[in-house]
Amino acid sequence: MRLLLSPSLIALSLGVTLLIATPTSAQGAGTSRPKNLCKCIPDDKTCWPSEAAWEEFNDKKGVNGKNGVHGRLIATTPVASVCHGMPGVPRDEAKCKEVEAGYGFDKWRSNQPGAVMSANWETFMGEGCLLKQTTPCEQGAVPLYTVNATSVDDVVATVKFASKNNLPFVVKNTGHDYLGRSMGIYSLSLWTHFMKKISHNDMFIPDGAPANTKAEAAMILEPGVVWEEAYNYANQHNRLVVGGNHPTVGAAGGFCQSGGHGPLSPLHGLCVDNVLQYKVVIANGTVLDANAYQNQDLFWALRGGGPSYGVVVEAVYRTHPPASFQVALLNITATDEAMMLKVSEAYYAHQTRLSAAKWAGYALTRKDHLFMVYHLPNGNEATARNDFAPFKQELEAIGATIDKERYLPMPSYKAFLDFWASISSGRNVGLNLLLGSRLIPSTMLSSREGSKQLATTMFGILKATQPNTKEYLSMLVTGGQVAKANAAETSVHPGWRTAGLFNVIYGGWADSTPVDQQKDFATRLTTAVDELRKITPGAGTYMNEADANEPDFKDAFFGPNYQRLLEIKNKYDPQSLFYCRKCVGSDEWDALSVCRM
Numbered sequence: 376m377r378l379l380l381s382p383s384l385i386a387l388s389l390g391v392t393l394l395i396a397t398p399t400s401a402q403g404a405g406t407s408r409p410k411n412l413c414k415c416i417p418d419d420k421t422c423w424p425s426e427a428a429w430e431e432f433n434d435k436k437g438v439n440g441k442n443g444v445h446g447r448l449i450a451t452t453p454v455a456s457v458c459h460g461m462p463g464v465p466r467d468e469a470k471c472k473e474v475e476a477g478y479g480f481d482k483w484r485s486n487q488p489g490a491v492m493s494a495n496w497e498t499f500m501g502e503g504c505l506l507k508q509t510t511p512c513e514q515g516a517v518p519l520y521t522v523n524a525t526s527v528d529d530v531v532a533t534v535k536f537a538s539k540n541n542l543p544f545v546v547k548n549t550g551h552d553y554l555g556r557s558m559g560i561y562s563l564s565l566w567t568h569f570m571k572k573i574s575h576n577d578m579f580i581p582d583g584a585p586a587n588t589k590a591e592a593a594m595i596l597e598p599g600v601v602w603e604e605a606y607n608y609a610n611q612h613n614r615l616v617v618g619g620n621h622p623t624v625g626a627a628g629g630f631c632q633s634g635g636h637g638p639l640s641p642l643h644g645l646c647v648d649n650v651l652q653y654k655v656v657i658a659n660g661t662v663l664d665a666n667a668y669q670n671q672d673l674f675w676a677l678r679g680g681g682p683s684y685g686v687v688v689e690a691v692y693r694t695h696p697p698a699s700f701q702v703a704l705l706n707i708t709a710t711d712e713a714m715m716l717k718v719s720e721a722y723y724a725h726q727t728r729l730s731a732a733k734w735a736g737y738a739l740t741r742k743d744h745l746f747m748v749y750h751l752p753n754g755n756e757a758t759a760r761n762d763f764a765p766f767k768q769e770l771e772a773i774g775a776t777i778d779k780e781r782y783l784p785m786p787s788y789k790a791f792l793d794f795w796a797s798i799s800s801g802r803n804v805g806l807n808l809l810l811g812s813r814l815i816p817s818t819m820l821s822s823r824e825g826s827k828q829l830a831t832t833m834f835g836i837l838k839a840t841q842p843n844t845k846e847y848l849s850m851l852v853t854g855g856q857v858a859k860a861n862a863a864e865t866s867v868h869p870g871w872r873t874a875g876l877f878n879v880i881y882g883g884w885a886d887s888t889p890v891d892q893q894k895d896f897a898t899r900l901t902t903a904v905d906e907l908r909k910i911t912p913g914a915g916t917y918m919n920e921a922d923a924n925e926p927d928f929k930d931a932f933f934g935p936n937y938q939r940l941l942e943i944k945n946k947y948d949p950q951s952l953f954y955c956r957k958c959v960g961s962d963e964w965d966a967l968s969v970c971r972m
């Protein structure tokens with residue numbers, strides 16, 4: 376194994392105070408590392424497993440029973456290393472062609488142990504191996520080893536091996552995470568992507584429930600199932616399940632543990648509001664059932680408290696009866712900035728009414744237009760036109776142009792999702808990306824003053840973050856059942872229950888962008904979104920779609936639930952095997968040198 380701490384990485388670690396998409400840290404990796412506080416790294420031969428120990432764990436011959444992973448261990452390298460060459464990885468034209476062809480596509484990336492969707496997370500402190508980079512290739516944050524798990528036994532063996540050897544450890548499913556929580560420097564990665572069994576039970580009763588418990592229709596998913604697969608399965612059984620609108624996001628991994636919103640949320644709640652049971656492998660290798668009757672604390676934490684309590688090896692979700700959807704599609708164009716601000720204000724000011732009328736949807740705002748795709752469960756065209764009329768009247772008064780106005784009936788959720796797939800693209804990944812976001816309190820949207828203030832603030836953010844950003848997304852995935860659900864049952868930020876909208880801005884940079892420019896954008900983004908934080912005190916945000924450098928992440932991601940979540944984390948994972956960036960308890964760690972501070 377080659378030495379991972381290159382001199383330039385150490386130099387960087389000493390000079391940089393704000394890291395791009397990496398933890399802030401005062402302690403360099405080159406300084407002495409107190410053994411009892413640090414995870415083992417490859418440089419430390421006294422603790423890092425020997426080649427023989429790795430081989431025994433890999434257990435190609437299958438002689439170690441449940442202690443081995445019968446040949447499923449992969450020495451992992453960055454995907455683009457075959458294009459540039461790297462110590463231990465020769466350049467390979469043919470393989471590089473494959474990498475180039477797949478690089479921007481989510482399905483290809485999710486099949487690579489060494490790739491995630493936002494490529495910046497494959498790098499660490501400016502070093503890594505991106506396709507278009509001009510500096511030499513480094514391992515970056517790409518795990519050193521990956522277990523391509525296909526069974527609960529694989530998961531248990533891997534968790535035990537990582538625990539026993541005190542290794543930096545990550546769980547990777549699809550790699551969609553925007554905070555880089557599925558990558559980790561020097562790590563052993565547990566890859567759940569190929570655990571794909573799905574089944575259903577029309578009369579599900581949680582394990583350990585009292586005899587008179589009401590049975591519910593449910594879907595039972597292994598952690599590698601993605602939403603497209605879950606939806607197809609649900610559709611075959613004529614049921615609905617609350618998930619996201621992107622086909623390749625995992626259905627039972629990080630999505631739901633942090634909240635999980637989607638087109639059905641106003642109708643049926645967040646993903647966390649629909650979990651009936653989890654099966655979890657905790658840090659000591661024990662498999663636990665977590666539901667309303669057993670390990671209730673863990674069950675609560677896994678419904679909104681983010682990743683980091685254990686590995687979910689099975690999730691059981693409530694399903695719902697089928698529905699039809701009426702889609703309304705509008706593209707609203709303004710001739711100048713003043714007009715666009717009025718369009719944006721009008722958009723915000725009409726949300727309370729649309730939400731009360733049971734609409735949900737997504738809107739993209741750029742400096743000259745706002746494109747919205749909204750949908751009404753079980754609605755029809757007449758209702759849709761009627762509900763949009765007051766908004767359109769205001770837009771006409773402003774002088775904005777409404778273009779592409781369409782009202783489309785979708786007979787089923789499947790039809791609705793196919794329509795979504797037709798207007799989105801799988802080729803938008805492999806980029807370097809950071810986000811900024813906030814849950815928007817419904818009280819802000821119910822006043823004209825608030826709507827105007829919000830529009831002005833959002834435009835300020837867009838301007839301050841250019842040229843890296845060009846648009847932001849507003850999602851009406853709140854209200855309705857999200858607001859009605861019993862907040863105490865889940866650990867998502869309570870801001871979800873009082874939000875009227877969720878806003879996310881995003882931007883990126885090219886692979887060849889110098890580190891100081893990346894840093895500059897990261898700072899401008901975090902600082903610009905402060906204006907939104909200031910006018911929405913306590914509102915919080917959704918940690919799955921948030922700034923990786925969120926200043927007060929405990930409050931923003933977890934709010935008043937943080938302390939209890941930390942107690943649960945410490946109970947089930949006292950060694951912090953499941954450390955992840957901006958997760959509960961993560962502030963006790965210096966992720967650069969992988970030590971507890």
Ligand SMILES: Cc1cc2nc3c(=O)[nH]c(=O)nc-3n(C[C@H](O)[C@H](O)[C@H](O)COP(=O)(O)OP(=O)(O)OC[C@H]3O[C@@H](n4cnc5c(N)ncnc54)[C@H](O)[C@@H]3O)c2cc1C
Nearest residue numbers: 548549550551552556557598619620625628629630636687
């Ligand atoms: C294109 C795109 C569209 C999106 N759309 C939506 C949307 O509509 N709604 C929404 O709510 N979010 C959406 N997201 C955000 C999404 O919820 C997060 O990216 C989420 O982290 C993805 O989870 P994953 O398991 O697929 O990804 P991964 O990156 O593999 O994992 C995410 C986190 O969960 C942990 N994890 C994964 N599997 C397990 C497991 N079995 N047990 C324990 N921990 C695990 C990982 O360690 C990591 O910390 C979207 C993201 C992208 C990139």
Ligand SMILES: *[C@@H]1O[C@H](CO)[C@@H](O)[C@H](O)[C@H]1NC(C)=O
Nearest residue numbers: 449486487488523524525569
């Ligand atoms: C992981 O395992 C699955 C299932 O056995 C297999 O199809 C896939 O090719 C493996 N991937 C890698 C990179 O080994």
Ligand SMILES: *[C@@H]1O[C@H](CO)[C@@H](O)[C@H](O)[C@H]1NC(C)=O
Nearest residue numbers: 706707708743744746778779
């Ligand atoms: C909406 O209109 C703008 C401005 O005319 C245009 O650039 C954009 O492509 C349109 N969007 C869609 C989805 O039609």
Ligand SMILES: *[C@@H]1O[C@H](CO)[C@@H](O)[C@H](O)[C@H]1NC(C)=O
Nearest residue numbers: 657658659660661946947948
């Ligand atoms: C594993 O951890 C759980 C939770 O802390 C504990 O109840 C259990 O006894 C532990 N099991 C073993 C084998 O250490």
